[in-house]
Amino acid sequence: MFSWSTIVENLPYLLQATRFTLLVSGLGMGLGLVMGMVLCVARLSPIRWISRIAALYVSFFRGVPLLVQLLLAYYFLPSIGIDIPPLWAAVCSIGLCAAAYIAEILRGALIAVPHGQAEAAAALGMHPFTIWKRILIPQALKISMPSLVNELIMLVKVSSLVSAVGIVELTRMSQSISAATFRPLEIYIAAAAIYLVINLALAGLGQALEKRLDY
Amino acid sequence: MKMYSFKGAVLGLGLAVFAAGSAAADMLADIKASGEMTFGTEMHYAPFDLLVNGQYEGLCKDLMDEVTKDLGVTPKYNDLPWTSVLPGLEAGKFQMVNAPVTITAERMERYSFTLPIADASVGLIKRTGDDRITKPEDIAGLVVGSQKGSAQLEQLKVFGEGVGGIDVREYSSVDEAYADLAAGRLDAVAGSFPLLGYAASKRPEIFETVTPVFGEKKYFAWVAVKSEETESMIAAVNEILLNMQDDGRMAKLHEKWLGTAVELPREMPAVK
Amino acid sequence: MDIDLFVQYGPMLLRGLLNTVLCWIVGAAGGIALGFVIAVAMYYGPRPLRYVLRGYIEVIRGTPFLIQLFILYYGGPNIGLRLDPVPAGILGLIIYGSPYYAEIFRAGLQAVPRGMIEAGRAMAMSEGKILRRITLPILMVSSVPPLTNFSIILTKETAILSIVTVPELLYQVQTMSAETFAYMEAMFALALFYWGFVEVISWAGRKLEHKTNAFLSKELSA
Numbered sequence: 001m002f003s004w005s006t007i008v009e010n011l012p013y014l015l016q017a018t019r020f021t022l023l024v025s026g027l028g029m030g031l032g033l034v035m036g037m038v039l040c041v042a043r044l045s046p047i048r049w050i051s052r053i054a055a056l057y058v059s060f061f062r063g064v065p066l067l068v069q070l071l072l073a074y075y076f077l078p079s080i081g082i083d084i085p086p087l088w089a090a091v092c093s094i095g096l097c098a099a100a101y102i103a104e105i106l107r108g109a110l111i112a113v114p115h116g117q118a119e120a121a122a123a124l125g126m127h128p129f130t131i132w133k134r135i136l137i138p139q140a141l142k143i144s145m146p147s148l149v150n151e152l153i154m155l156v157k158v159s160s161l162v163s164a165v166g167i168v169e170l171t172r173m174s175q176s177i178s179a180a181t182f183r184p185l186e187i188y189i190a191a192a193a194i195y196l197v198i199n200l201a202l203a204g205l206g207q208a209l210e211k212r213l214d215y
Numbered sequence: 216m217k218m219y220s221f222k223g224a225v226l227g228l229g230l231a232v233f234a235a236g237s238a239a240a241d242m243l244a245d246i247k248a249s250g251e252m253t254f255g256t257e258m259h260y261a262p263f264d265l266l267v268n269g270q271y272e273g274l275c276k277d278l279m280d281e282v283t284k285d286l287g288v289t290p291k292y293n294d295l296p297w298t299s300v301l302p303g304l305e306a307g308k309f310q311m312v313n314a315p316v317t318i319t320a321e322r323m324e325r326y327s328f329t330l331p332i333a334d335a336s337v338g339l340i341k342r343t344g345d346d347r348i349t350k351p352e353d354i355a356g357l358v359v360g361s362q363k364g365s366a367q368l369e370q371l372k373v374f375g376e377g378v379g380g381i382d383v384r385e386y387s388s389v390d391e392a393y394a395d396l397a398a399g400r401l402d403a404v405a406g407s408f409p410l411l412g413y414a415a416s417k418r419p420e421i422f423e424t425v426t427p428v429f430g431e432k433k434y435f436a437w438v439a440v441k442s443e444e445t446e447s448m449i450a451a452v453n454e455i456l457l458n459m460q461d462d463g464r465m466a467k468l469h470e471k472w473l474g475t476a477v478e479l480p481r482e483m484p485a486v487k
Numbered sequence: 488m489d490i491d492l493f494v495q496y497g498p499m500l501l502r503g504l505l506n507t508v509l510c511w512i513v514g515a516a517g518g519i520a521l522g523f524v525i526a527v528a529m530y531y532g533p534r535p536l537r538y539v540l541r542g543y544i545e546v547i548r549g550t551p552f553l554i555q556l557f558i559l560y561y562g563g564p565n566i567g568l569r570l571d572p573v574p575a576g577i578l579g580l581i582i583y584g585s586p587y588y589a590e591i592f593r594a595g596l597q598a599v600p601r602g603m604i605e606a607g608r609a610m611a612m613s614e615g616k617i618l619r620r621i622t623l624p625i626l627m628v629s630s631v632p633p634l635t636n637f638s639i640i641l642t643k644e645t646a647i648l649s650i651v652t653v654p655e656l657l658y659q660v661q662t663m664s665a666e667t668f669a670y671m672e673a674m675f676a677l678a679l680f681y682w683g684f685v686e687v688i689s690w691a692g693r694k695l696e697h698k699t700n701a702f703l704s705k706e707l708s709a
Contacts, residue, residue: 012269013266013268013269016269059682059685059686059689060682062639062685062689063681063682063683063684063685063686064677064678064681064682065643065646065677065678065681066643067646067677068674068677068678068681071299071302071670071674072674072678074306074308075299075302075303075305075306075308075670076306076671076674078306078307078308079306101636101640104636108632146590146594147633150548150587150590153548153549154640157550157551157552160551160553163295163296164295164296164298164299165295165299166255166293166294166295166299166303166308168294171551171553171554172294172296173266173269174554175259175390176258176259176265176266176294177266178390179258179259179260179261179265179266179390180261180265180266180267181417182393182414182417182418182421182422183418184390184394184557184561185557185558185561185562185565188554188557188558189558191554192550192551192554192555192558195549195550195551195554196545196546196549196550198549199545199548199549199550200545200549203545203549298661298664298670301668301670302670302671305670322668325668363661363662363665364661364662364664364665364666365665384652385652385662386652387649387650387652387658387661391561391650391651391652394557394561395561395652397561398560398561398562398563398564398565398569399564399569400564400569
């Protein structure tokens with residue numbers, strides 16, 4: 001017997017926890033995008049050791065499960081004298097991990113920007129920084145928008161892992177309510193609906209941005 | 216403030232070596248000085264620890280509220296998945312685990328336990344109306360689930376051998392075992408009896424307890440890191456727990472959450 | 488770090504890794520196949536079918552795998568779908584991966600230059616031959632890097648199969664840490680096994696990329 005009342009009664013608590021899902025994934029996204037751009041530039045750097053370090057970073061953060069990264073940041077770093085509050089451990093882990101994927105997405109897109117454009121700009125005497133800012137990055141962003149949105153949707157979903165450091169986000173709250181009401185199916189279906197709304201909004205935003213970058 | 220920690224060093228590709236470190240300090244003195252005592256638990260063990268309308272409730276909370284009141288400090292509770300609770304304790308993220316932890320010999324080697332706070336004997340629940348199981352021995356040859364790594368799982372395995380073999384399935388959390396009992400893949404779930412009784416009282420149309428309990432007598436208690444620094448804290452908590460047994464607060468809270476009050480040992484029970 | 492633990496639990500951990508790899512191979516292969524069918528159906532199919540598939544993609548992509556798998560495994564019996572842990576886990580992975588793979592193929596199909604297909608028609612190639620000799624080879628080449636990328640992401644999702652008691656790596660590691668309290672060791676075991684696994688996949692992906700590129704240049708010049 002599907003119990004709608006269980007969903008209705010617990011919806012406020014699910015929404016309350018959703019705030020943390022949004023907060024952690026929002027801040028993680030910001031950090032991931034910034035770090036991802038830096039990493040992408042580093043990977044394409046002509047200086048060997050810089051690109052090597054960036055490649056190692058990508059390999060580590062893509063290879064090691066996020067849950068392990070998170071536990072290391074929160075439970076292992078204190079033992080070598082670095083103590084980070086839970087929210088920052090969560091945001092940093094998610095952001096640094098997302099950066100590895102975002103860097104790869106941007107790199108793929110940059111390779112697709114025709115070479116001649118940067119060369120033409122350089123010939124016109126544009127500063128390399130300006131070339132990145134005005135020519136390469138805007139185009140790479142446009143090309144990579146669908147993959148980036150995909151990655152951001154992924155990030156919202158993996159933000160459930162931050163419960164491991166004590167942040168009660170949407171998935172965690174659903175598990176807690178299920179454990180107290182013994183009605184997991186109803187609660188999980190409600191949680192799935194909330195995730196879906198967030199991610200559809202993200203996808204819509206991505207499409208709108210893609211149109212705006214169409215100049 | 217780090218009472219006990221893993222002194223770690225990063226070697227090569229992230230391999231780490233760690234050993235127990237120590238700092239001369241007294242946790243109880245710290246707690247009294249700061250006026251705050253920090254706890255970690257998983258709020259998924261109704262009726263011990265649970266979230267009701269988003270608020271932390273349960274026997275362990277009520278008991279600990281009393282303990283900290285007597286100590287004159289404010290409790291601060293953290294909700295963590297069980298796999299993070301003991302690592303969090305060891306990393307010094309909080310001072311005590313106020314989840315119901317079954318006292319076992321292996322765990323006593325690694326952690327300091329308080330005096331028992333409740334009975335943890337292992338029992339069974341089945342699907343309501345399943346006539347095949349009327350007493351624990353009837354699970355012979357059936358499929359029974361339990362939580363991985365729990366003391367109750369060990370008891371179930373021993374019991375299973377005694378009755379001629381059962382098909383034991385291990386779950387990451389007891390919640391999933393309940394879900395699989397409801398889904399019909401399991402014939403019964405073994406766990407500590409108070410937990411099962413609560414599940415049966417919440418969903419009587421699905422779950423029904425099987426009496427009596429079986430196996431060795433087991434107790435729940437709270438744990439802290441095993442070190443000199445926590446000795447005075449454990450002693451202070453134990454003293455308050457005994458007072459609560461004497462003045463009837465313990466019995467009252469047991470009745471509130473478990474329906475009945477049981478006699479608890481006044482000293483650390485012997486464990487094999 | 489207690490090295491003896493790895494000796495004691497080694498066989499169990501390796502069995503877990505083997506199960507992880509097997510579930511991943513079948514799950515990813517199935518997801519790629521289903522994703523391909525969806526992409527083709529969306530590209531060539533009638534409009535109502537496209538709407539239905541778009542809805543499927545958005546719903547599956549927008550919800551976490553943990554919740555999907557929980558509902559499939561524990562909720563399935565309510566509607567008569569009773570699966571064992573491993574089949575449920577693999578089916579879950581196939582369903583979860585299919586929309587991502589479908590989107591990759593869809594983008595790939597759209598990227599095939601129209602001019603090349605028209606050139607094929609002008610040379611009186613049959614539609615089947617155009618598909619075989621032009622569309623598919625180009626699709627293959629452009630899809631390999633994103634396919635690798637998502638398949639790597641899917642390796643991490645296999646850890647979620649532990650909630651339905653599939654004895655994969657995380658499940659075995661949890662057993663080890665629950666029995667011995669060796670949480671540090673458990674974390675390092677997870678980190679190393681997954682890192683190694685992912686590196687092997689990336690390497691294979693790069694090899695495949697070179698192979699398909701070589702194949703394409705040979706095909707086009709032939």
